[in-house]
Amino acid sequence: MEPREYPSDDLIVRAAEPEDADAVFEISNCPGVRHGTLQMPFQTKAALRERWASTPDGMYRLVAERAGHVIGMAGLWVEPHPRRRRVGQIGMMVRDDEQGRGVGTSLLEALLDLADNWLDLHRIELDVYTDNVPGIHLYESHGFVIEGTRSDFAFRDGSFVDAYAMGRIRKEYQAN
Numbered sequence: 001m002e003p004r005e006y007p008s009d010d011l012i013v014r015a016a017e018p019e020d021a022d023a024v025f026e027i028s029n030c031p032g033v034r035h036g037t038l039q040m041p042f043q044t045k046a047a048l049r050e051r052w053a054s055t056p057d058g059m060y061r062l063v064a065e066r067a068g069h070v071i072g073m074a075g076l077w078v079e080p081h082p083r084r085r086r087v088g089q090i091g092m093m094v095r096d097d098e099q100g101r102g103v104g105t106s107l108l109e110a111l112l113d114l115a116d117n118w119l120d121l122h123r124i125e126l127d128v129y130t131d132n133v134p135g136i137h138l139y140e141s142h143g144f145v146i147e148g149t150r151s152d153f154a155f156r157d158g159s160f161v162d163a164y165a166m167g168r169i170r171k172e173y174q175a176n
Helices: 018-028 031-036 045-052 103-117 133-141
Strands: 011-015 059-066 069-078 087-094 123-129 145-156 159-169
Touching: 011 103, 018 031, 018 045, 018 059, 018 069, 018 087, 031 087, 059 103, 069 103, 087 103, 103 123, 103 133, 123 133, 123 145, 133 159
Parallel strands: 087 123
Antiparallel strands: 011 059, 059 069, 069 087, 123 159, 145 159
């Protein structure tokens, strides 16, 4: 995937490379990122590098870069089951000090462009904690709707938290 500029001149979204693993490690260890995602504390760089050494079929990883520094990461995983091959699941994270500056929007737009115009996906799914108001607004502004609440979805900071299951169905979808 060619680098594209979204929405500002200094932000580039591009395919993730194995050498981006250290920057993604730093992002995943931001307190706000850990609070808003399923990232665990005390991960090692070696474990992340090993996961990034190869990309499984159906996994697309993007990074957002500003001034030569990786500041966000997003992934799209395409379901391998034949009856769900037009379904993708997404996740993303942005450095704490870069949140609210268009990085998440740029990553999401790039993922949706990939899903709609290159992978011919019909449905995109995600989970988001119910207290992640900025994330919920971002997803809703791009056509996602809350489909249900996953009670006690994850254990975070000593207690269970709920998450919304959100989905976006491409209405103009035409299977080939």
